[in-house]
Amino acid sequence: AQKITQTQPGMFVQEKEAVTLDCTYDTSDQSYGLFWYKQPSSGEMIFLIYQGSYDEQNATEGRYSLNFQKARKSANLVISASQLGDSAMYFCAMREGRTGGFKTIFGAGTRLFVKA
Amino acid sequence: GAGVSQTPSNKVTEKGKYVELRCDPISGHTALYWYRQSLGQGPEFLIYFQGTGAADDSGLPNDRFFAVRPEGSVSTLKIQRTERGDSAVYLCASSLKGGGAYEQYFGPGTRLTVT
Numbered sequence: 001a002q003k004i005t006q007t008q009p010g011m012f013v014q015e016k017e018a019v020t021l022d023c024t025y026d027t028s029d030q031s032y033g034l035f036w037y038k039q040p041s042s043g044e045m046i047f048l049i050y051q052g053s054y055d056e057q058n059a060t061e062g063r064y065s066l067n068f069q070k071a072r073k074s075a076n077l078v079i080s081a082s083q084l085g086d087s088a089m090y091f092c093a094m095r096e097g098r099t100g101g102f103k104t105i106f107g108a109g110t111r112l113f114v115k116a
Numbered sequence: 117g118a119g120v121s122q123t124p125s126n127k128v129t130e131k132g133k134y135v136e137l138r139c140d141p142i143s144g145h146t147a148l149y150w151y152r153q154s155l156g157q158g159p160e161f162l163i164y165f166q167g168t169g170a171a172d173d174s175g176l177p178n179d180r181f182f183a184v185r186p187e188g189s190v191s192t193l194k195i196q197r198t199e200r201g202d203s204a205v206y207l208c209a210s211s212l213k214g215g216g217a218y219e220q221y222f223g224p225g226t227r228l229t230v231t
Contacts, residue, residue, distance in 0.1 A: 004158075033217060035219070035220075037222075043205070043224060043225055044222060044224055044225075045159070045207065045209070045220075045222035046222075047219040047220065047221070050217045050219060052217060091158050091159070093158075103161040103164060103172050103174060103175060104149065104161055104220070105161065106151075106158030106159045106160070106161075107158050108156075108157055108158050109157070109158050
């Protein structure tokens, strides 16, 4: 069965430093997608980055990069040069299946606090 | 363009009542998802529509929950005989197509409180 594990309930980082948010997943499917979303205190879910299971390169989007280690089934999010506005909940998610939408499973989240 | 909208933003109802939650996806998006998010937790998948049909409803917790998308656009999540445990934020998301790298765009959610 699908499972997403985020073991860090809370993380602190100093402004302008980099931070890594951990995510491990479990699936028996060979084809799947991994996502990270940000949820500020306002509540909206904001898409950050996507990694496909067949992608050979780690995904990057601006200050966000995904450290994808397929053999270890980990998909850690790295945020470089943290900003105060990065303080939020961060969710790792996985969607199985080559075609069709299928269900997306979310982890419990990591709350990131950026200190000035 | 307009994002995903959800109405109402807040709904307070008494235990045992029936509620309907509405989701208006981004125009042209064929895939639509419903999630439930309890306080301090990640979103929990409920149901996925591709067009008008429910392609995966495996996340609906029981038969009190039902969702429709009759014309392949607006969707309504219906909850019968509400229970206090149904209290949560109900999120709707849409994507251009299902699967692949198509990101889901989320609405602001409907906060349901069952008293």
